[in-house]
Amino acid sequence: MLKNPFNETTYNVGNSIFPGFNDKEGIILCGYEYGYSAHDQYLENYHKDEIEKKKQEINTFYSKSKIYTSPYDFRIVKWFSFFSHPLGIDNGFSSFDKCLLQTNWCDDQGTYVNDYAKFLSEANCRNFLSTMDVFRPRILFFMGSKQIQYLQKPAIKNRFSEIFGEEVSRLDVKLKPFEGRKFKIAFQMFERVQIISFPHPSGTRGLSDNYIKLFSSETKEILDNYRALRRF
Numbered sequence: 332m333l334k335n336p337f338n339e340t341t342y343n344v345g346n347s348i349f350p351g352f353n354d355k356e357g358i359i360l361c362g363y364e365y366g367y368s369a370h371d372q373y374l375e376n377y378h379k380d381e382i383e384k385k386k387q388e389i390n391t392f393y394s395k396s397k398i399y400t401s402p403y404d405f406r407i408v409k410w411f412s413f414f415s416h417p418l419g420i421d422n423g424f425s426s427f428d429k430c431l432l433q434t435n436w437c438d439d440q441g442t443y444v445n446d447y448a449k450f451l452s453e454a455n456c457r458n459f460l461s462t463m464d465v466f467r468p469r470i471l472f473f474m475g476s477k478q479i480q481y482l483q484k485p486a487i488k489n490r491f492s493e494i495f496g497e498e499v500s501r502l503d504v505k506l507k508p509f510e511g512r513k514f515k516i517a518f519q520m521f522e523r524v525q526i527i528s529f530p531h532p533s534g535t536r537g538l539s540d541n542y543i544k545l546f547s548s549e550t551k552e553i554l555d556n557y558r559a560l561r562r563f
Contacts, residue, residue, distance in 0.1 A: 352430045436478055472526075
C-alpha cells in the first residue's frame with residue numbers, strides 16, 4: 332500500500348520539511364491515519380512509478396494534495412480559504428504554505444477507521460507525542476473529533492504538557508445554531524500551542540462547509556496572530 336510519506340524521514344509526516352518554517356513552530360494538521368481509498372488503490376495499481384517519483388519532489392501540503400486529489404486534502408484547502416488564509420499562493424510555496432505539516436495520530440493506513448481504541452495504544456500515543464516533541468507546532472489542528480478527547484487522558488495530557496507547557500485555556504467545546512447537522516468544534520490552549528479540533532473533513536457524514544464557516548472568525552484570529560508572530 333502507498334504508506335510512505337512524502338520526502339520520507341524517520342518521522343510520520345506527509346509533506347516536505349522546510350527549515351525555518353515547519354520544522355519548529357509551524358502549523359500541524361493531524362488526522363487519524365493515512366487513508367487508502369479506492370482512488371488510492373487505483374493510483375497504486377496504475378500510476379505507482381509516477382507517484383513514487385512525485386514523492387521525491389519537494390512538496391507543501393497544497394502541492395502534495397494535487398498528486399492524490401483526495402477529498403480530505405481538497406476540503407482542508409477549501410476551509411483555509413474560509414479562514415481568510417488561503418493555501419496555494421505562489422504555487423503552494425508561500426511562506427504560509429511552507430509552515431504547514433501533515434501528520435496522523437498513528438502511523439498506519441486503512442480504508443476506514445473501525446477500531447478507535449487502537450489510537451490509545453502505547454505505540455500510537457508515542458507516535459503522536461514524538462511528532463509533537465520533534466516539531467513543536469504553534470498551532471495544532473486536529474482533523475477528527477475524537478483526538479481532542481484522547482488528549483484529555485491524564486497520561487497523554489501530562490506528557491503533552493511537558494512539551495508545550497501548562498494549559499492556559501481549558502477545553503472549550505462549541506456548537507452553533509445551524510439548520511443542518513451540527514458538530515462540536517473545540518479549542519484548547521497550552522503555553523506554547525493553540526489547538527483547534529474540527530470534525531474529519533472527508534469522513535464525517537452530514538458535515539457542511541457552511542457549518543465550518545460559522546467558526547471562521549475564531550480560526551482567522553488565531554491564524555492572524557500566528558502570522559504576526561512569524562512576521563509574514
